Amino acid sequence: MKDLLIVEDDPEMQEFYRDMLNDAPFAVAYVSNGEDGLKKMKEKKYDLVILDIMMENITGDRLFALLRKDRHYKDVPVIMASSLDKQTYQCFQALGKVSFLEKPFTKETLINEINKYLQTPS
Amino acid sequence: MFTYNKNTFLNINKIIFSSLDIREVYQTMSNELSKIIDFDRLTITLITEDNDLYEAFVVQSKMYENTDIKKGDLYPMKGSLMEKVVQSNSPVIVDDTAKSQFVSDTVLFKEGIRSRMGFPLVYKGCIMKHQKLFHIDEKKYPIEFRERIIGSINFGSKRRKYYSKKHVDFVSKIAPQLAMAIENTRLFNRIKDAEEKYRAVVESSPDIIFECTGDGKFFLINPSVEKILGYSVHYFYDNQGYGLSLCHEDDQERVQSEILQLLNGEKNSLMDFEFRVIHKQGKVVWLSLEALPIKQNDKIIGIEGFCRDITERKKLDELKNNLIRDVTHELKTPVAKMEMAIDMYKRSFGKEKEFSNEKGLHVHNLLQNNIHHLKNIIRNVLDLSKLESGVEHLNVTGFPFIDLVEQVISELNILSIQKNNTITHQIPADMILKADKDKMYYLLVNLVGNAIKFTDNGKIDISSRITPKGIEVTVKDTGRGLGEEALKHAFDKFYKETSSLPGSGIGLTICKNIVELHDGSIWAESDGRGKGAKFIFRLPLPSSAK
CATH class of the missing domain: 3.30.450.20 (PAS domain)
Structure with missing residues (x-):
């Protein structure tokens, strides 16, 4: 089973993720900040990481830049989720496998986005 | 006394080119000259720029300290020995100042000078028409070679009838060099002055x-x-x-x-x-x-x-950008979560059952519509604040305008058909618009969207024309039109003709900002209520665009 990590500091947003992914055929782990995200990723290699952008301390874009410098994570796909416009973060496209998920999103959009990388039917 | 000495002659030449301070040159030279030509008084006079006056550039006398003809003073050319020398471009000898021929003779006679010789100083060399420091582009700044009388060298003696042809012959050997040295010095000083001014500007510039x-x-x-x-x-x-x-x-x-x-x-x-x-x-x-x-x-x-x-400006821009980004996030996040909550709520009913009762569906739709409206308002307000804060920059490219128009029409056609309208356009296939494409898209969507909003069972047409003032694009509809008041305020922030009308009231304000960012203008025309409306924007022609 594929492993998915979601870094999201907003408990309500986490609730939406849980609701949308409760019947998904992969294991989902949740953390509430960038520091915990880094810790989790050291314990285990995830197949896909979803990052919230506006977080305290380590923001999603900062965390993303850190991952791209890490030899274990430089090729791991990342989805950046935010209520900001996609073009605000377009500059990250140059850094490899990354896509943007504009909040709000529907269950269908989320599953499609994840499947682009995990290639398991929902 | 006249002794031609080759060594003295060579010395004089050496001295002339030894320094760019002509007075220094002169001092040494006159000492050498006095070995060959006997004189009691020696002057070098130079023509000034206005040609009517000459300057006594150097005055040296063996006989007296004080003279009425002083170094640095200006004298009229008219009636002077200098005038005769310049006019004839040849040496002029005065045998006896008592039999005055020239204005200055009277003064010099009083000072004890009886005979004089004036010799023209002819400068043969290049004259730069314009001077630019550091780099001289010879095509742009032609250098001209020519001869020009710049003044005269004048000898005076206590003795009558002292000067003769042999003096003339000798002076003619040194005069060209002297003229060149003097002119070079003057040019050099002029360049030095200009350079000093330039340097002062450069040194004091904050950039x-x-x-x-x-x-x-x-x-x-x-x-x-x-x-x-x-x-x-x-x-x-x-x-x-x-x-x-x-x-x-x-x-x-x-x-x-x-x-x-x-x-x-x-x-x-x-x-x-x-x-x-x-x-x-x-x-x-x-x-x-x-x-x-x-x-x-x-x-x-x-x-x-x-x-x-521009560090300060950049910091300010960054602050503005961050503020807008944070406000955007704070406004959008709760709305996004509301939308997701509604979605979750809907899903909670399960696929097969849909909504358990009609009221549930109604509440869901009410929430969804209003959230949709709220989202639009937030987006518009944020777009406007970005435009107004000046953090938005144009990304100008050239693109076929027809493609954009057809894209907008196809996207809005469903709305239009719902209101039984037809949309047409008259945009030439080869028309290239030089503008920020995303912003032009926004502009068209707003103008065409407005036209649809206020038109039922009618026509909407997009056309363009090129005028001397620029490219004009017109979105014309057959809808409800605008009253006088509305025409005046159509582009004002939050203006709505009546509060019950749909929209946030800032779409047109954003359009105006977008057009103005392109150095263009936008206006509305209408023949009155019920007679349709035209929204026209004009962008400068690419050739005159910045």
Whole structure:
């Protein structure tokens, strides 16, 4: 089973993720900040990481830049989720496998986005 | 007494070209001259620029300290020995000042001078029509070779009938060199003055002013560089490579490529080119560069220009950007979560059951519609604040306008059909619009969307025409039209004719901002209520666009 990590500091947003992914055929782990995200990723290699952008301390874009410098994570796909416009973060496209998920999103959009990388039917 | 001595003659020539201070030259020269020609008084007079006056450039007398004809004074040409010398372009001898021929003879007679000889100083050399410091483009600044009388050298003796042909012969041998030395000195002083003025401007400029060679060696950089970057001018004079090593690592490639394009002629100039440099103390400094290639004989040999410190402006822009980003996030997040909550709520009913009762569906739709409306308002307000704060920059490209128009029509057609309208356009297939495509899209969507909103069972047409003032695009509808008041205020922020009308009331304000950002204008026309409306925007023609 594929492993998915979601870094999201907003408990309500986490609730939406849980609701949308409760019947998904992969294991989902949740953390509430960038520091915990880094810790989790050291314990285990995830197949896909979803990052919230506006977080305290380590923001999603900062965390993303850190991952791209890490030899274990430089090729791991990342989805950046935010209520900001996609073009605000377009500059990250140059850094490899990354896509943007504009909040709000529907269950269908989320599953499609994840499947682009995990290639398991929902 | 007259002794022709070859050595003395050579000495005089040497002295003439030994210094650029002509008075110094003169002093030494007159000592040498006195060995050959006996004189009691020697003057060099120069024609001034207005030709009616001459200047007593040098006055030296063996007989007296005080004379009425003083060094540095100006005298009228009319009636002077000088005038005769200039007019005849040949030496003039006065045998006896008592039998006065010239105005100055009376004065000199009183001072004890009885005979005189005036000799023309003819300058043979190049005269630069214009002078530009540092680089002289010979095609632009022609150098002219010509002869010109610049003044005269005059000898005076206590004895009557003292000067003769042998004196003339000798003076004719030194006069051309003397003329050249004097003129060169004058040119040199003029250039020096101009250079000093230029230097004063350069030194006192708050911007970094520089000139460097093709391989990046600075041959001019002003002290502002130390104030702005912390490094002294010597750092730049001693190091090659345009100071590229000081650039922020993320900007080095960009800066280098721009410089190369200037050097190989791909670009004629750099304007408002912004990049970061690391200050000696480590902080980041933002510079805006304007630069031009230095050309010599059509060959590019270096770069000159200036850099302005724009760090403060950049910080302010960043603050504005961050504020807008944070506000955007704070406004959008709860709305996004509301939308997701509604979605979750809907899903909670399960696929097969849909909504358990009609009221549930109604509440869901009410929430969804209003959230949709709220989202639009938030987006518009944020777009407007971005435009108004000046943090939005245009990304101008050339694109076929017809493609954009057809895209907008196809996207809005469903709405239009729902209201039984038809949308047409008359945009020529080969029309290229030079503008920010995303913003033009927004503009059209708003104008066409408005037309649909206020038209039922009618027609909407998009057309364009080229006028001397620019490209005009008209969105015309057969809808409810605008009253006088509405025409006046259509583009005002939050203006709505009646509060029950749909929309946030800032769509047109944003349109106006977008058009103005393109140096264009926008206005509305209507023949009145029920007679349709026209919204017209005009963008400057590409040739006159910045």
